[in-house]
Amino acid sequence: MRGRWQRLGTSPWWRGAAAAGAGALPAPAFPAPALWWLAYVALVPWMLLARSAPTPRRAALDGWLGGLGFMLAVHHWLLPSLHVFTVVLAALLGALWAPWGWLLHRLLHDRPSPRQSVAALVAVPSAWLMIELVRSWQGLGGPWGMLGSSQWQVGPALRLASVGGVWLLSLLVVVVNTAVTLLVIARGARTPAVAGLVATVAVTTAASAWAPRPQTDGTARVAVVQAGTIVGAERRFDREEALTRRLAGRDVDLVVWGESSVGFDLAARPDLARRLAALSRLVDADLLVNVDARRSGGIYKSSVLIGRDGPTGPHYDKMRLVPFGEYVPARSLLGWATSVGKAAGEDRRRGTHQVVMDAGALRFGPLVCFESAFPDMTRNLTRDGAQVLLAQSSTSTFQHSWAPEQHASLAALRAAESGRPMVHATLTGVSAVYGPDGSRVGPWLGTSSSTARVYAAPTAHGTTLYVRFGDWPVHVAGAVLLVLGATEAARRLRHRSLPPHAHAGGGFSRSSPRP
Numbered sequence: 001m002r003g004r005w006q007r008l009g010t011s012p013w014w015r016g017a018a019a020a021g022a023g024a025l026p027a028p029a030f031p032a033p034a035l036w037w038l039a040y041v042a043l044v045p046w047m048l049l050a051r052s053a054p055t056p057r058r059a060a061l062d063g064w065l066g067g068l069g070f071m072l073a074v075h076h077w078l079l080p081s082l083h084v085f086t087v088v089l090a091a092l093l094g095a096l097w098a099p100w101g102w103l104l105h106r107l108l109h110d111r112p113s114p115r116q117s118v119a120a121l122v123a124v125p126s127a128w129l130m131i132e133l134v135r136s137w138q139g140l141g142g143p144w145g146m147l148g149s150s151q152w153q154v155g156p157a158l159r160l161a162s163v164g165g166v167w168l169l170s171l172l173v174v175v176v177n178t179a180v181t182l183l184v185i186a187r188g189a190r191t192p193a194v195a196g197l198v199a200t201v202a203v204t205t206a207a208s209a210w211a212p213r214p215q216t217d218g219t220a221r222v223a224v225v226q227a228g229t230i231v232g233a234e235r236r237f238d239r240e241e242a243l244t245r246r247l248a249g250r251d252v253d254l255v256v257w258g259e260s261s262v263g264f265d266l267a268a269r270p271d272l273a274r275r276l277a278a279l280s281r282l283v284d285a286d287l288l289v290n291v292d293a294r295r296s297g298g299i300y301k302s303s304v305l306i307g308r309d310g311p312t313g314p315h316y317d318k319m320r321l322v323p324f325g326e327y328v329p330a331r332s333l334l335g336w337a338t339s340v341g342k343a344a345g346e347d348r349r350r351g352t353h354q355v356v357m358d359a360g361a362l363r364f365g366p367l368v369c370f371e372s373a374f375p376d377m378t379r380n381l382t383r384d385g386a387q388v389l390l391a392q393s394s395t396s397t398f399q400h401s402w403a404p405e406q407h408a409s410l411a412a413l414r415a416a417e418s419g420r421p422m423v424h425a426t427l428t429g430v431s432a433v434y435g436p437d438g439s440r441v442g443p444w445l446g447t448s449s450s451t452a453r454v455y456a457a458p459t460a461h462g463t464t465l466y467v468r469f470g471d472w473p474v475h476v477a478g479a480v481l482l483v484l485g486a487t488e489a490a491r492r493l494r495h496r497s498l499p500p501h502a503h504a505g506g507g508f509s510r511s512s513p514r515p
Contacts, residue, residue, distance in 0.1 A: 015049070015058075016065050022046035023066030023097075027073035029150035031405035039150045043177035047124075048184065050101040051108035059109075063101020067094030067131075074145030077401030081342040082324060093140060096131045103127050108185065117182050117189035121196045123484050125174035126477035132170055133474055136374075138320045139329055143373050144406075147173050152409040158416035158438035159208045162464040165375050165417045167473040172200050214419030214436050214460035220362055220388050221456050222433065223252045223285075224425045225261075228450030229396055233263025236427075241275060243452040247283045250454050254359045255285055258427030259301065259369050259394040260292035266304065266311060267295065276306040286312070286359040288366065290392040298349040301326075303366040303392060305357050313358065317351025318368040320377075325370075342397070356384045364388040372410050372424065375417055375471075382418040382467050387459050389420050394427035399447045408432040408444060419464040421457035436460035 026042040028035045046066045053059035071090040078086045107120040128147070136143035143149075148169025151157035160168050175196055182193035225243050230236045240257055247255060266273045280287050287306040293299065301318040304311055321327045327347035328334055354377065356365050365381030365388075372378075372391035381389060391411060395404045408431070411424040416438030424432045429447035433455040434440055442455045 015062070019046065019049055019062040019065035020069035020072075022049055023069030023094075024073035026070065026147060026150070027076075029147075030074060030145065030402070031152075031409045032402045034150075034153065034405070034409075036150050036152075036154055039147060039173050040176045041180055043174065044181050044184065047104055047108070047177065047181040050104040051181075051185065053101075053105050053109075056102050056105050059105030060098040060102040063097040063099070063104070064095050066101065067097030070094070070097070071145070075141075077398045077403040081397060085324075085343075089141070093135055096134055100124070100127050100131060108181070111186045112182070112189055114188060114192055117186070117192040119484060120182065121175060121178055121192060122480050124178045125171050126480040128174045129167060129171050129474060129477040130481065132167070138374075139323060141323055142320070142370060143375070146170055149410060149413055152412040152438070153440075155439075156204050156208055158412065159211060160204060161413050161416040161438065162213075162419060162466055163207050163211050164473040165379075165466045165471060166413050167375075167471055171473050171477065172203065175200055211465060212462065214462035214464065216436065216458045216460045218459045219456050220254070220421065220459050221250075221252045221454055222388065222390075222423050223247050223250065223255045223283075223452055223454045224423065224431045224433070224445065225255060225257050225452045226425070226429060226431050226445050226449055227258065227261065227427055228448075229399065229428050230450075237262060237272065239450065241279060243450070244279050244287070245282060246452050247285075247454070250283070252283060252285045252454055253362050254364065254388075255279075255283060255287045255452075256390060256392065256423060256425040257287065257289045258425050258431075259290045259392045261392070261427055262289045262291045262304075263293060264291070265293040265295045266291060268293075273306075273310045277308060277310045280306050281308045288357075288359075288364075288390065288392070290368065291315075299346065300349050300351070301368050302351075303355075303357075303368060303390075305359065314355050316355040316357070316366050316368075317349070318371065319351040319354070320371050320374060321348050321350060322370045354380055354384070356381060356386050362387060364390050367391045369393040369407075372407070372414060372422075375414065375466075378414040378418050378420075378422070379467055379470065382420055382463075386420060388457065389414060389418060389422040391422065391424045392426075393424060395430075395447075396428040399428060404428075404430040404447055412438040412440070417464065417466045419460055419462060419467065421459060423455070423457065433457050 022045040026039055029039040050059045050062040053062055068090050071093045107116050132146050146166050148166040151169050157169055179193040179196040182189040225240050227236050227239045230239055240261055276287055289304050291302045291304050303316040305313050323329055324343040326344050328343055356363055363385055365386030367377055378389050395407055408424050411422040411432055412434045415422040415434040419436045421436050422434050429445055429449055431445040433442055435458050441457050
């Protein structure tokens with residue numbers, strides 16, 4: 001029996017399955033399970049597996065397969081839409097973790113020295129951040145499932161987000177995982193590991209105590225109209241109209257409908273524009289609707305502000321589209337995805353610039369769905385003077401998955417990063433509102449809700465360090481890897497220049513004793 005288990009442990013198939021499973025472990029840290037504390041140890045099995053690989057090449061494969069498991073776990077809700085293509089995409093993106101697996105083996109194989117342990121504490125988290133940076137490009141799926149975003153409901157983490165955004169959270173979460181791994185594998189690495197944990201606590205404490213906090217200066221009463229799952233654009237509009245009528249006399253500053261709430265071009269349907277204007281007069285507030293319709297040149301998703309006399313001010317066209325959901329990247333090569341799933345049959349058109357809108361005395365910045373995952377977009381709107389951030393969304397395709405809760409949680413991070421309240425208004429749930437510190441304002445509207453609710457969101461002035469300095473943790477991580485890479489290259493060159501007899505003993509030269 002013992003020999004059987006030993007053979008199983010050395011089987012490349014078993015090891016590959018273990019790597020994929022270990023990579024999937026962080027997924028429950030995100031909503032809906034929201035086991036946020038799991039993120040601080042969830043990478044440890046994956047790290048232990050990669051550093052124990054018999055060869056660097058095998059460690060890189062463990063990194064790749066772990067990345068596949070991670071991407072598949074945090075995007076599993078795409079399976080009903082993209083089917084087998086979800087696995088293909090996860091495998092392609094999982095390759096980004098191959099160098100990370102190699103790095104773990106390089107620094108932590110066998111018994112790492114104190115110097116290697118210190119290098120691992122800075123290099124391993126920095127490499128993880130570079131992976132998140134690359135895969136955050138919208139063409140590769142965008143920043144969905146960034147490890148730091150699992151901390152959306154943790155007060156000290158939200159304070160850190162105001163300093164360095166979700167990037168700083170990801171960096172520190174991986175630092176903790178690396179420190180725990182060092183505690184497990186080597187007694188001589190305990191001092192650097194404990195020092196890494198103490199430094200993480202110190203940074204978090206300092207951010208909570210001294211990071212500037214935007215000062216609240218008023219309240220914005222924003223009404224969210226969530227229609228629920230209704231088939232047919234006409235019926236959906238009728239339901240949203242009926243729900244909005246309930247807001248008459250509620251003293252609201254703005255009424256927000258979800259993504260694709262209007263399925264017709266308002267220029268081609270003036271009757272709908274008149275009905276919306278009548279609603280604005282009835283509730284004595286502007287309405288922000290989202291038009292998903294064909295107009296000159298193609299199909300756009302547009303945020304349109306409706307006043308007492310109809311559409312007013314500039315509209316906003318969605319800029320960052322969902323890969324495969326709203327367009328197919330390199331359609332000439334990947335167009336076959338439309339035959340195996342629900343990929344977009346026609347590419348939507350993109351907007352060209354962000355817009356800050358005025359609803360009376362309230363200035364707000366709209367985003368559409370997927371765009372709430374991009375911290376740079378809310379940062380830009382804040383710098384342009386938005387008092388409130390708004391995301392119009394719809395997850396109707398994924399109502400019975402973890403996607404609605406995870407999407408709603410992203411708004412908490414965007415609020416904390418920018419120091420501005422954020423409204424996540426959806427067509428079918430989950431809708432949520434957060435204050436300028438990322439704390440929840442009122443209850444979520446679940447996927448079964450069809451209602452209109454008024455939220456009193458505190459507004460704030462001032463700026464956060466993240467708005468002021470941007471993605472500085474990414475630049476620091478890049479600099480760390482460049483310095484370590486240059487140091488390693490210099491060491492190798494010096495090693496090659498030594499006489500042959502000095503190479504004995506495995507790498508680092510020592511002076512031979514004199515007779």
